[in-house]
Amino acid sequence: MFTEVKRLIRFALHYFSANLQSAMEYRGAFLSQVVFMFINNLMLLFFWWVLFSKIETLNGWSFRHLLLLHALVGGAYACQALLFGGSFSLSRSIAEGGLDFYLTLPKPVLLHALISRSFAAAWGDLAFSLAVFFLTAAPSAGLTLCFLLLCFAGGVVMTSFAVLAHSLSFWLGRSERLANQLSEALLSFSLYPEGIFSVTTRVVLYTLIPAGFVAYLPVRILDEFTLARVGLLLCFALALAVLARFVFYRGLKRYESGNLVVVHAAD
Amino acid sequence: MPVPPGKVSSMQLARGGAVRKYLRVAEISLTNRLAYLADHLVSSIFLILILFIFSQLWKTVLGTEGQIAGLDSTRMLWYMVFTEVIALSTPGTHSLVSEEVKSGDIAYKLVRPYSYILYYFSSHCGEYAVRFVTNLLVGSAFAYLAMGPLAVPWAKLGWVLLGLALAAAINFLVSFSVALLAFWLEENRPFFWILNKMLFIFGGLFIPVEAYPQGLRLVSYLLPLRYSISGPALLVVNFDYAFLWQLLAGQLVWVLLLAALVTAMFRKGVRRVHVHGG
Numbered sequence: 001m002f003t004e005v006k007r008l009i010r011f012a013l014h015y016f017s018a019n020l021q022s023a024m025e026y027r028g029a030f031l032s033q034v035v036f037m038f039i040n041n042l043m044l045l046f047f048w049w050v051l052f053s054k055i056e057t058l059n060g061w062s063f064r065h066l067l068l069l070h071a072l073v074g075g076a077y078a079c080q081a082l083l084f085g086g087s088f089s090l091s092r093s094i095a096e097g098g099l100d101f102y103l104t105l106p107k108p109v110l111l112h113a114l115i116s117r118s119f120a121a122a123w124g125d126l127a128f129s130l131a132v133f134f135l136t137a138a139p140s141a142g143l144t145l146c147f148l149l150l151c152f153a154g155g156v157v158m159t160s161f162a163v164l165a166h167s168l169s170f171w172l173g174r175s176e177r178l179a180n181q182l183s184e185a186l187l188s189f190s191l192y193p194e195g196i197f198s199v200t201t202r203v204v205l206y207t208l209i210p211a212g213f214v215a216y217l218p219v220r221i222l223d224e225f226t227l228a229r230v231g232l233l234l235c236f237a238l239a240l241a242v243l244a245r246f247v248f249y250r251g252l253k254r255y256e257s258g259n260l261v262v263v264h265a266a267d
Numbered sequence: 268m269p270v271p272p273g274k275v276s277s278m279q280l281a282r283g284g285a286v287r288k289y290l291r292v293a294e295i296s297l298t299n300r301l302a303y304l305a306d307h308l309v310s311s312i313f314l315i316l317i318l319f320i321f322s323q324l325w326k327t328v329l330g331t332e333g334q335i336a337g338l339d340s341t342r343m344l345w346y347m348v349f350t351e352v353i354a355l356s357t358p359g360t361h362s363l364v365s366e367e368v369k370s371g372d373i374a375y376k377l378v379r380p381y382s383y384i385l386y387y388f389s390s391h392c393g394e395y396a397v398r399f400v401t402n403l404l405v406g407s408a409f410a411y412l413a414m415g416p417l418a419v420p421w422a423k424l425g426w427v428l429l430g431l432a433l434a435a436a437i438n439f440l441v442s443f444s445v446a447l448l449a450f451w452l453e454e455n456r457p458f459f460w461i462l463n464k465m466l467f468i469f470g471g472l473f474i475p476v477e478a479y480p481q482g483l484r485l486v487s488y489l490l491p492l493r494y495s496i497s498g499p500a501l502l503v504v505n506f507d508y509a510f511l512w513q514l515l516a517g518q519l520v521w522v523l524l525l526a527a528l529v530t531a532m533f534r535k536g537v538r539r540v541h542v543h544g545g
Binding site for chain 1: 306309310312313316317320323324326327328335454456457458460461463464465467468473474478479480
């Protein structure tokens with residue numbers, strides 16, 4: 001089993017490297033995307049800076065918490081976009097018969113579809129995430145490792161949620177817009193502090209739209225580390241990934257080939 | 268072969284006179300969008316999501332007594348209804364133009380009997396009208412249910428509509444000028460990202476620019492974005508004649524300046540178009 005896992009990790013790394021080389025082919029465009037994405041994210045913090053110049057805290061959330069939240073969500077999003085970029089267009093592949101390519105190859109279909117794409121601009125998200133984290137937390141090596149783990153777990157939650165949303169296409173047909181809006185909802189809720197939401201909304205944000213596991217719980221972990229919280233986050237991420245995999249393969253039984261003959265190349 | 272520069276640009280601009288033609292373009296665009304009304308309503312889910320988050324935020328921050336820039340929590344949400352409706356209703360005309368310039372398809376449009384800029388402006392207005400009405404209906408319904416009604420200045424509705432119309436024109440001209448950068452740059456998408464985020468800040472998308480520290484407020488007063496997003500929204504929720512005159516003056520200045528810029532960019536850019544047979 002370990003050999004198989006090692007082989008899959010190596011397979012994913014090959015794709016990651018190929019996607020990176022492909023993006024670097026146009027170095028100017030790559031760098032401009034990264035730099036502009038960094039600035040783009042920085043500007044998102046402006047609103048909070050203005051707001052926190054007028055108030056001290058927001059139901060227990062300070063500006064520092066907000067910065068950590070943005071660092072974590074930026075890192076989680078970068079993880080999804082860089083490692084599992086195919087999750088953004090899964091429903092289109094399903095509706096247009098684009099999974100044919102993956103079905104003919106001796107690799108896990110879902111993993112292959114997810115890792116086959118990567119978004120160069122997300123390097124800007126990663127740079128933003130790390131910069132904000134280092135400036136805010138002045139971290140030790142251990143805390144940095146913990147931060148990277150939390151970002152990865154958040155990325156797995158975001159990817160699994162996207163897979164679940166996009167898998168609706170197996171049953172509903174073309175539902176790309178719905179899937180995108182659900183993913184957008186997860187990202188949007190993740191970018192606002194938990195303290196502003198009512199109890200009912202928080203229940204939703206820890207279950208149906210799991211922003212709590214992408215943003216709120218990781219911020220608490222960075223603020224006050226406990227193994228129980230880390231364990232809870234990792235268990236949730238793993239369980240959601242297993243559920244997403246189950247739903248995808250269940251839906252795949254309903255998949256109909258598009259009889260498309262296309263050249264498949266890394267974007 | 269290269270397109271004769273003087274000829275094309277003067278032809279393009281001289282064709283701007285036939286108002287009826289452009290009204291027809293706007294009407295076609297409007298009718299096209301009406302065919303996808305259900306689609307628009309689905310897109311409004313994002314608007315509800317953002318308004319929901321901010322209704323919770325303003326309730327928490329301002330409670331029942333607090334104010335920011337003279338607006339209480341109810342009016343802050345209504346302010347956001349209008350800023351979001353303006354921003355979300357702006358069609359993606361710029362991406363079409365950008366793609367046409369990059370792919371060279373613009374050459375097909377240049378030989379048609381209309382001004383390229385006015386054609387897209389008319390089309391933009393038609394689509395904007397449909398989006399604006401549907402988004403406003405959805406946004407207003409949500410804000411009414413979440414925070415209660417807004418005291419609408421019905422008697423001054425004409426002034427408000429004028430402010431909103433000029434705001435739409437500024438939005439079009441700003442994004443069109445960025446789209447025209449495609450004549451010179453291979454990749455102009457990052458400029459749109461930045462423009463979008465500048466709308467957040469200097470357009471006052473989430474919070475009126477009047478709430479900013481003095482230096483930033485001054486910068487936003489000097490840029491067109493405040494006149495296209497924050498200004499008209501503030502006028503609706505907090506109507507005041509002194510502010511109205513200031514807003515309209517700023518809007519008119521920016522419409523003229525940006526129209527001159529777009530025309531100059533288009534004239535210069537179109538000289539770089541090379542038409543090849545095929």
